[in-house]
Amino acid sequence: MKDQIRQVIKEHGHLAVDPEALADEADLYQAGMTSHASVNVMIALEDTFDVEFLDSMLKRSVFESIDSIAQALSEVGVEA
Amino acid sequence: MALRVGIDLVAVATVAGSLRGPHRDHYLGRVYTPREVDDCRGLSGRVEPERLAARFAAKEAAIKALPGAGEGVRLTQIEVITGPAGEISLALSGRAAELLAACGGTDVAVSLTHEADFAAATVVIA
Numbered sequence: 001m002k003d004q005i006r007q008v009i010k011e012h013g014h015l016a017v018d019p020e021a022l023a024d025e026a027d028l029y030q031a032g033m034t035s036h037a038s039v040n041v042m043i044a045l046e047d048t049f050d051v052e053f054l055d056s057m058l059k060r061s062v063f064e065s066i067d068s069i070a071q072a073l074s075e076v077g078v079e080a
Numbered sequence: 081m082a083l084r085v086g087i088d089l090v091a092v093a094t095v096a097g098s099l100r101g102p103h104r105d106h107y108l109g110r111v112y113t114p115r116e117v118d119d120c121r122g123l124s125g126r127v128e129p130e131r132l133a134a135r136f137a138a139k140e141a142a143i144k145a146l147p148g149a150g151e152g153v154r155l156t157q158i159e160v161i162t163g164p165a166g167e168i169s170l171a172l173s174g175r176a177a178e179l180l181a182a183c184g185g186t187d188v189a190v191s192l193t194h195e196a197d198f199a200a201a202t203v204v205i206a
Contacts, residue, residue, distance in 0.1 A: 012101075014094065035140050036094050039155070043103045043110055055175065059151040 001080050005069050008048055009033075012040040024066045038063045045069065051076045081184040084205040086144030088137040092197055095136060096129040111136065111155045119162045133199035134192040135160045141203040142170060142188070146179040153179065160190065168192055170203065180205065 002024060009019040009028065016032035033041070041063060046052055053062070053072060062072045074080060098107045108117055108127075112135060120131040139158040143150030157176040161169045170190040172180050180188065185205040192201045 034091075034094070035088070036090055036098075036136055039111060039136075040094075040098055040101075040103070040107065043106050046110075047103055047106060055152050055154060058153060060149060 001070055001073060001078060002066055004048055005045070005066050005073075008041055008044045009066070012044045013037050019066075022066065024070075026066070027064055028066075029060070029064055033063075035060075041069075045073065049073060049078045051078060081206070084145045084147075084183065084185065086141040086146075086203045087200070088140035088144065089198060089200045090133040090137045090140075092130045092133045092194065092199055095133040095199075099127060099129055099132070111139070113156050113159050116160055119160070130194045130196065130199055134194045134201060137199050137201035138170065138190050138192055138203060141190070141201045142172070142176070145203045145205045146176065147183045148179060150176065150179060160192070 006019045009015065013019065013028060013033045014037045015028065022031060042053060051073065053076060057072050062068055098104065112132065116135050117127060120127050120135065122128050138160050139155045142158045143153060153176045154174065157172060157174040159171045161171050163169065168190055170188045172188065183205065187206045189204045190201060193199065
């Protein structure tokens with residue numbers, strides 16, 4: 001799952017660094033992800049995994065790292 | 081209550097990229113209301129990214145102004161309304177309206193601006 005998350009971030013996160021070089025717990029906002037890019041990451045994740053994030057997950061902390069995204073995806077039914 | 085303020089800046093190119101990409105319809109539906117999308121159409125019917133970018137900036141500025149950083153708010157619950165004379169206002173619904181009430185806010189003011197490359201918005205809650 002994390003490889004797919006990294007690919008989505010690579011395509012939509014507009015980071016200043018290659019997501020492949022980021023640790024799972026690295027802060028994506030500190031790596032240059034803007035709020036608009038985080039929305040694009042969210043939408044691409046929903047399409048990639050065919051899920052919808054819960055309203056309660058619509059917050060900055062859910063999209064701040066590969067680990068936190070993986071946790072949220074697990075909570076909406078994506079298997080690791 | 082004390083005044084609350086939020087501001088946001090968006091690069092128009094990133095919004096244009098979202099409109100060109102494979103997730104365009106999902107992006108438009110998840111972020112903007114149908115009325116907002118229609119308000120951003122030019123004479124040719126094309127959705128103009130700079131106008132959409134200003135609306136995205138307004139939504140993010142509102143989230144920053146709301147208590148709790150607007151957690152749990154769907155972006156479509158913050159709607160930029162364009163009046164008949166072109167005047168702009170903000171309508172909050174759902175969770176966004178709940179957060180507004182929770183902080184004792186009764187009035188929301190918004191100001192938008194955009195150039196070719198960037199769009200920005202400021203939201204004040206009183």
